[in-house]
Amino acid sequence: MNSPHWHGPSPTLEPLSIPALFNGFTGSHVVLALEELGVWDRMKDGAQPLERLAEDTGCGVVKLSSLLRTMALLGYVVVHEGKAGLTDAGRELVDNIGFFVWGVGGYGPVLTDLADLATGRKSFGAEVHRDERRIAIGAGRVDRSLMRPVEEDVLSGIEYSSVADLGCGDATRLIRLCAGDRDRVGLGIDISRSATDLATKRVAEAGLADRIDIVCKDVLRSMSEEVFPGIELVANFLMMHDLLAAHDDGADVVRTLRRVFPDARYFLVADTTARPWDRHAGPVPVFSLEFELVHTFMDTPIMNRDVYENAFAAGGLRILRREPFGAPSTWIYLLEADGTTTPRR
Incomplete structure (x- = not known):
């Protein structure tokens, strides 16, 4: 890697x-x-x-x-x-409000304690925690204002009757994906209890509780323990870096996702990659600086784009679409599993 x-x-x-x-x-x-x-x-x-x-x-x-x-x-x-x-x-x-909810509200506690985190007097996840609820809300706002049109375009050419969203946050995306088709069912998985509580509330308010299930799970752990058959589209937004950080081989992550979702025909993956600062010119964009900083203090490496694309290829996924996705150095991929013959619109 x-x-x-x-x-x-x-x-x-x-x-x-x-x-x-x-x-x-x-x-x-x-x-x-x-x-x-x-x-x-x-x-x-x-x-x-x-x-x-x-x-x-x-x-x-x-x-x-x-x-x-x-x-x-x-x-x-x-x-x-x-x-x-x-x-x-x-x-x-x-x-751009979502970046402020995410970065100021969600990661404010981390930024406040950078000195103690740097010396080891405090540890992320022990004495220092991010605000998971604000992170979920911020991600939802960025999704609505900057990402949705791109996502809709990327998905416009495929058909699917079921979708799982890994790291679903407040369920903004999952609700939208299921609301467009009255027969479509969804599964949302997130590690944060505050995020899944909010997601469950929003699903109920949208009148979709009979078609969308929200589960509070650690995706990293459940990936090695469970199988979710019947899911045709797997969405993984802005958390692939966590999965890559937890495994030595990115291709193993992709192969595991395919095993956990054995019926998945498509994978919709969006994530932020390391910014090529050596080629940067002009003002520093919103988001990138803080994103890389806080993930350093979370011991979570952010990888170059080619790491993702090599992992997709080695894990048996073909890139159908790759588009810039709202935030700086962020990309959305529509991937097709090898060996599938999924009908397209």
């Missing part, structure tokens, strides 16, 4: 100004706060009266105004004559 991302080249790029670096910390937390208060979505349709925003969100007017004033000073909000609305930059920010 190729070297993990922490052994890759580290060029010195153009620096952020010190004020931008410092104020970005403040701003990112305000972005998260306004998202969890539901303010961003309320402003998408136009400027809203501050009094109404405060009433709808249960906030004190002064504190809500302070949050909005902060974002106005950073250029994302216009506050004028008692109303607050989005700038063009603010509308772009709303499309």
Whole structure:
């Protein structure tokens, strides 16, 4: 297996100004706060009266105004004559909100304890934990705003009556995949109890509890213990790096997935690969820097794209489609198992 991302080249790029670096910390937390208060979505349709925003969100007017004033000073909000609305930059920010829920909310505890994690005074998974619920919500938001059109295009040419989503999070994707066909059934598996509790709630709210099962399991363990027959499409979004990190041979991961889902005709895999920083030019994109940093402190290597593609080929999966997928250095693959003759639309 190729070297993990922490052994890759580290060029010195153009620096952020010190004020931008410092104020970005403040701003990112305000972005998260306004998202969890539901303010961003309320402003998408136009400027809203501050009094109404405060009433709808249960906030004190002064504190809500302070949050909005902060974002106005950073250029994302216009506050004028008692109303607050989005700038063009603010509308772009709303499309990227999921990264803030994931990175600021979900991994905030990890970032706070980087020094103790670096020295070993604390350990990830023992004294330091990520916020699994926020990670699931953030991933769902990124999915809805940036990934869905690509996914729909990639899946538009195949037929399937059953789907399993490994690492299903809040079930956003699984609900969508099953809701489009009233006879389609689904299985969602996630290690996080908070994520599966949220997924179960959302499945019920969508009226799909009779067709979608949500299971709280460690996929890494269950892969060696269970078999799930009858599943035609297996989706694995943004967690293949965890599976690769837990095994010495990526091809073994693919072969195990095929054994666990013996009837699977297609595999839909999306994941973030190591960014080629030695070829990078321009501003550092959202997501990549933190993604690689926190996974270093989780002892989870992020691999180059060719590691994935070599594993697919050696494990008996053919690449039918590969497309850029919303987040930087993130790709979606539609893979077909060797030896299948699946009908396509």
